[in-house]
Amino acid sequence: MARTKAPATDPIDLPALNGEVLMATQNSMATAIASHTDERDLLNQLLGQAQMAESFSKFSLTVSTSKLAYVKESKLYRALSGKKNADGQQFSGTWDEFCSLLGRSRQQVDEDIANLRTLGEDALESMSRMGIGYREMRQYRRLPEDAQAALIEVAKAGDKDAFVDLAEEIIAKHAKEKAELAQRLDEVNADYDAQGEVMAKKTKELDSTKQELEKHRKRIQTATPDDVIKELRTEVVALHFEVEAKILGELREGFAKMAEHAAEHGQDHRAYQADLINQLEITLATVRSEFHLPEHQNDTPVWQTKAEA
Known part of the structure; x- marks a missing residue:
């Protein structure tokens, strides 16, 4: 049948x-x-x-x-x-x-x-059909707007391989740029910290100077004329010692090295050295003339006299 x-x-x-x-x-x-x-x-x-x-x-x-x-x-x-x-x-x-x-x-x-x-609706539908999960979409949302726009356009075409390749490329580029920005930020922070330390040091030095000036101001206000002139003389003598030490120490040492060079190579540097000494003498003569200072005949330094002591 x-x-x-x-x-x-x-x-x-x-x-x-x-x-x-x-x-x-x-x-x-x-x-x-x-x-x-x-x-x-x-x-x-x-x-x-x-x-x-x-x-x-x-x-x-x-x-x-x-x-x-x-x-x-x-x-x-x-x-x-x-x-x-x-x-x-x-x-x-x-x-x-x-x-x-x-x-x-x-x-x-x-x-x-x-x-x-x-x-958007079209891109989301296409990504869902391609099996793109929540974690990946969350990454895409964190991308800059231009990168999101590029991904959305490729997603609408429905080509999963092209979409995945572009997404990986964009994410890698974004990660690199983010790392570079983080590094530059660290460098800026390091410079800021260094500048902060310098400013803190300068502020501390300035505060210390202000305190010293305030101490001097108070001493001047309460000191007698004799006390004031003694303090000024002490400061001037200290400066004199400093200048004299530079001349007899570092300047003299430099002249000695030039003399050794002259002996080794047959060159004469005395005219050059004489010009330097002459300039110092002119400088001292200018100070003497400015303050109408007499020629000092005593060979004993003034700070070693009994009165000054």
């Missing part, structure tokens, strides 16, 4: 079905907003739509996320306050509770919303 052949059935057109479901969801959403003024009723409508969209999440991630973003931004989840779940527990009307009703965590939903706002 011949078997009768079953009539052929048309294959289910999933994209078309998905489009019809999404259109029906959007229409019901618009109808709910237009016809319900009570927030509880509107929330129930949105919750039902969001749960239905979640069942088609593989096909309509952006539709589901856009609805959830609307609920969060308009704070419609607060209408859950006072309602009870199947176990009799009362809701307090939080965003966490609303997300849990969808079987998802608040962190995951917030990630979806952030991805939608940053990457």
